[in-house]
Amino acid sequence: MGCSSSLPDRASGRLSGLNSENGSVNDAKNLRVKLVLLGDSGVGKSCIVLRFVRGQFDPTSKVTIGASFLSQTIALQDSTTVKFEIWDTAGQERYAALAPLYYRGAAVAVVVYDITSPESFQKAQYWVKELQKHGSPDMVMALVGNKADLQENREVTVQDGIDYAEKNGMFFIETSAKTADNINQLFEEIAKRLPRPTPS
Numbered sequence: 001m002g003c004s005s006s007l008p009d010r011a012s013g014r015l016s017g018l019n020s021e022n023g024s025v026n027d028a029k030n031l032r033v034k035l036v037l038l039g040d041s042g043v044g045k046s047c048i049v050l051r052f053v054r055g056q057f058d059p060t061s062k063v064t065i066g067a068s069f070l071s072q073t074i075a076l077q078d079s080t081t082v083k084f085e086i087w088d089t090a091g092q093e094r095y096a097a098l099a100p101l102y103y104r105g106a107a108v109a110v111v112v113y114d115i116t117s118p119e120s121f122q123k124a125q126y127w128v129k130e131l132q133k134h135g136s137p138d139m140v141m142a143l144v145g146n147k148a149d150l151q152e153n154r155e156v157t158v159q160d161g162i163d164y165a166e167k168n169g170m171f172f173i174e175t176s177a178k179t180a181d182n183i184n185q186l187f188e189e190i191a192k193r194l195p196r197p198t199p200s
């Protein structure tokens with residue numbers, strides 16, 4: 001069971017009128033970035049994306065097959081807009097070999113684990129190492145502990161997440177796709193950390 005995020009690209013543009021029609025805008029005020037989500041199956045990657053793009057949580061939809069694509073544009077306080085082109089990868093082991101297709105050339109990687117699952121935290125560390133070896137060197141990386149609403153089942157401490165992220169130069173946040181806690185903040189914090197093109 002999972003949150004299907006196989007939504008058409010027209011799901012983008014929550015802030016209508018902000019997207020470039022040809023998608024080529026990438027000046028200092030209008031950024032367009034490729035973002036990839038990685039992590040074990042079932043940690044909630046698709047639910048995070050669905051929450052961010054549609055404001056919904058759908059526990060009845062399916063696990064991701066291969067990968068799915070969505071986009072969403074946000075406006076920052078300084079009136080910069082950031083269009084996220086999001087590749088939501090499939091966490092099942094059989095799709096692991098496809099991951100480089102999606103993280104190659106990505107400006108941002110969001111590595112997700114489930115705070116109730118130490119195995120998923122181990123898997124997140126595997127993905128971080130893979131990205132360090134094969135991703136773009138200037139990639140913005142976020143470590144996300146999802147399902148923060150399940151405090152009573154927590155098996156990965158907040159400090160474990162903070163420590164690992166700090167050691168690896170990553171931004172860290174705990175989220176809940178179910179309650180929407182910290183979902184928008186995750187993407188806003190990523191947007192703030194993006195390198196800005198220098199004005200010509």
Ligand SMILES: Nc1nc2c(ncn2[C@@H]2O[C@H](COP(=O)(O)OP(=O)(O)OP(=O)(O)O)[C@@H](O)[C@H]2O)c(=O)[nH]1
Nearest residue numbers: 002003041042043044045046047064091176177178
């Ligand atoms: N309690 C709780 N459950 C969640 C949360 N996010 C996702 N889930 C549940 O976890 C299950 C898996 O979520 P998905 O988003 O499909 O997981 P995924 O990481 O995309 O999995 P793959 O597509 O197989 O890689 C769903 O059935 C949700 O019900 C959350 O924040 N809190």
Ligand SMILES: [Mg+2]
Nearest residue numbers: 045046063064
């Ligand atoms: Mg999925």
